[in-house]
Amino acid sequence: MATARSAFAALLRAWRDRLSPADAGFTVTDGRRAPGLRREELAQLAGLSVDYVLRLEQGRAKNPSAQVVGALARALQLSRAERDRLFRSAGLLPPRDGTVSTHVPxxxxxxxxxxxxxxxxxxxxxxxxxxxxxxxxxxxxxxxxxxxxxxxxxxxxxxxxxxxxxxxxxxxxxxxxxxxxxxxxxxxxxxxxxxxxxxxxxxxxxxxxxxxxxxxxxxxxxxxxxxxxxxxxxxxxxxxxxxxxxxxxxxxxxxxxxxxxxxxxxxxxxxxxxxxxxxxxxxxxxx
CATH class of the missing domain: 3.30.450.180 (Beta-Lactamase)
Known part of the structure; x- marks a missing residue:
């Protein structure tokens, strides 16, 4: 279980660093050091607390729900394949075809x-x-x-x-x-x-x-x-x-x-x- 949490945490950090703040709707200033999203920005987009996102990224939060993983996938602008990978790394089955999708391309x-x-x-x-x-x-x-x-x-x-x-x-x-x-x-x-x-x-x-x-x-x-x-x-x-x-x-x-x-x-x-x-x-x- 600890290995799975580590894999989930690593994906979150990597995909947060990858996403351009401008593509997520944030204003980019000259003094910005982080190339991707800040942790508080990801929390805002996903509707989660900054502390919970921090615990997820550190592998300390256990068993995130499907709603949480789906919100993170949308906030990180993941493809369907990446979304499914994030679900599996959280120990969850990806959303099935034939159900109402909450994935935003x-x-x-x-x-x-x-x-x-x-x-x-x-x-x-x-x-x-x-x-x-x-x-x-x-x-x-x-x-x-x-x-x-x-x-x-x-x-x-x-x-x-x-x-x-x-x-x-x-x-x-x-x-x-x-x-x-x-x-x-x-x-x-x-x-x-x-x-x-x-x-x-x-x-x-x-x-x-x-x-x-x-x-x-x-x-x-x-x-x-x-x-x-x-x-x-x-x-x-x-x-x-x-x-x-x-x-x-x-x-x-x-x-x-x-x-x-x-x-x-x-x-x-x-x-x-x-x-x-x-x-x-x-x-x-x-x-």
């Missing part, structure tokens, strides 16, 4: 990282949030502050846990009922394509048991429009209401959704979004 991460002036979140087919930038956190709340299992849009809409509590109030121009129905329709589609995914099955079962609204939507046969585009008002506690265009871009070949929020250049909403972007960047750097 490196090219998509680099693209999203360069869009740091707008909020960007990347979701899996079951509407689990698997990647986000600092502007997303500044606009909608920091996903790393809630448990990884709660980072799901359906749980935020229908649940009563940390995801629902942490979400800033958002109003859809289409109406909240239509928006909720579109998310349920997307989940129904995911279930039809991934009938043997245990995590997806557990999500649906839990929401049907705990949310009357979700159970009603799930039992409704009326066709709903998939969630693709909307105009939303975010009731932000610091800058007030912001009206933004929300667009959902499908990532071909990866079964991921990239969600963006934008405002017309020169508008008051764009100014408010810019204020949040600057505040988010300062918070991320500790300024």
């Amino acid at each position: 490196p090219g998509i991460q680099r693209l999203a990282a360069r869009l740091d002036d707008i909020p960007v979140g990347v979701f899996a087919a079951d509407w689990t949030l698997v990647w986000w930038n600092t502007t997303w956190s500044a606009l909608l709340g920091d996903p790393s502050a809630i448990p990884a299992a709660e980072r799901n849009l359906a749980r935020a809409l229908f649940g009563t846990g940390a995801a629902q509590a942490a979400l800033h109030p958002v109003e859809s121009e289409r109406g909240q009922d239509a928006f909720a129905a579109s998310i349920v329709a997307d989940l129904k589609d995911a279930v039809s394509r991934y009938p043997h995914d245990a995590r997806l099955d557990g999500l649906v079962r839990d929401l049907r048991e705990t949310s009357d609204a979700f159970a009603h939507q799930w039992s409704t046969d009326t066709a709903a429009t998939p969630h693709t585009a909307d105009r939303k008002t975010i009731r932000h506690p610091e800058v007030g209401d912001i009206l933004l265009d929300c667009d959902v871009l499908v990532v071909p070949g990866a079964d991921l959704r990239m969600v963006t929020y934008t405002a017309a250049t020169g508008s008051d909403d764009a100014d408010r979004l810019d204020l949040l972007r600057v505040a988010g960047a300062r918070a991320a750097t500790g300024a």
